[in-house]
Amino acid sequence: MKSKLRLPKFLQGLFTLFEVLAVAGTLLFLFILSILPTLFGSADQNAGKNEGSMAIGLVGIEIPQESYSFNYEDNEHEGLFISKVQGQIITDDTVIFTDFLKYVRPAAVFTVLFFGFMIVFQCEMLRRLFKNLGKGIVFTQANVRNIHKLGIAMIVFTIGFNLCVDIIQYQVNDYVEDHIEVEGIAFERFDPENQMSIGFEINDIGLHLDIQGVLAGLIVLSLGEVFRRGLQLKEENELTI
Amino acid sequence: MPIKVNLDRVMAERNMSLSELASRIDITLANLSILKTGKAKAVRFSTLEALCRELDCQPADILEFTEK
Numbered sequence: 420m421k422s423k424l425r426l427p428k429f430l431q432g433l434f435t436l437f438e439v440l441a442v443a444g445t446l447l448f449l450f451i452l453s454i455l456p457t458l459f460g461s462a463d464q465n466a467g468k469n470e471g472s473m474a475i476g477l478v479g480i481e482i483p484q485e486s487y488s489f490n491y492e493d494n495e496h497e498g499l500f501i502s503k504v505q506g507q508i509i510t511d512d513t514v515i516f517t518d519f520l521k522y523v524r525p526a527a528v529f530t531v532l533f534f535g536f537m538i539v540f541q542c543e544m545l546r547r548l549f550k551n552l553g554k555g556i557v558f559t560q561a562n563v564r565n566i567h568k569l570g571i572a573m574i575v576f577t578i579g580f581n582l583c584v585d586i587i588q589y590q591v592n593d594y595v596e597d598h599i600e601v602e603g604i605a606f607e608r609f610d611p612e613n614q615m616s617i618g619f620e621i622n623d624i625g626l627h628l629d630i631q632g633v634l635a636g637l638i639v640l641s642l643g644e645v646f647r648r649g650l651q652l653k654e655e656n657e658l659t660i
Numbered sequence: 661m662p663i664k665v666n667l668d669r670v671m672a673e674r675n676m677s678l679s680e681l682a683s684r685i686d687i688t689l690a691n692l693s694i695l696k697t698g699k700a701k702a703v704r705f706s707t708l709e710a711l712c713r714e715l716d717c718q719p720a721d722i723l724e725f726t727e728k
Binding site for chain 2: 654655658659660
């Protein structure tokens with residue numbers, strides 16, 4: 420019997436470790452987000468030099484090989500039009516970097532806090548579940564509640580995190596489109612294509628939903644219902660004289 | 661629950677204590693107490709048979725259906 424209880428105890432310890440790591444990771448990300456602008460100097464000091472659209476001092480654009488295709492269908496643009504380019508914009512201009520951080524920081528802080536809280540919450544539910552299993556307590560009201568909370572948290576986490584990523588993506592696109600100009604290059608919105616997601620667009624805001632995450636949450640909720648029925652049967656069995 | 665257990669009345673009529681009945685029908689005092697207080701969800705035929713035999717009564721004397 421003791422050997423059977425080793426796995427739940429191991430998993431309980433593992434999820435405790437995940438909780439600690441999630442808290443530490445969240446705090447680390449928040450710390451990095453708070454100190455990054457100060458590392459690169461204040462944007463306000465150089466604000467006078469950059470009014471309106473920002474000019475980039477030193478720019479390098481890395482375009483991975485075969486990551487682009489040519490599109491001649493757009494009649495609004497003259498000359499060569501390249502679409503679906505995936506790459507990186509590299510600049511030494513710290514003003515752009517700090518300004519960009521200020522622009523996306525509220526959404527990034529919220530995303531980090533949301534991500535951290537949800538991970539800690541889900542790990543805590545799993546830790547409690549395996550703690551009870553380790554003690555040999557299986558069909559109890561507490562376990563049913565924990566499984567239900569876990570399932571709902573998984574669905575909320577998937578929807579919430581997808582929403583956060585879409586908002587940040589929108590802000591990044593918005594910033595690049597409005598603030599960065601390089602002669603001869605026009606930056607347009609980039610919409611990543613997720614294979615296992617469904618989504619739609621409202622006024623340039625793309626909203627996507629990871630189906631796998633929602634399905635996993637629904638499976639856990641179903642498992643909670645199985646546990647609830649198991650608890651009912653156990654109670655009935657105990658109260659049959 | 662609309663099924664009422666009249667075990668306490670039948671026991672009082674026979675002057676039989678809970679512990680004595682429990683030992684006679686070979687179930688625990690705790691389980692018999694659950695049955696007597698109406699907390700039980702189900703009664704096995706074997707338990708009902710033992711109760712009727714020891715208390716010399718019919719199942720209808722112990723169990724009663726009442727509309728709520």
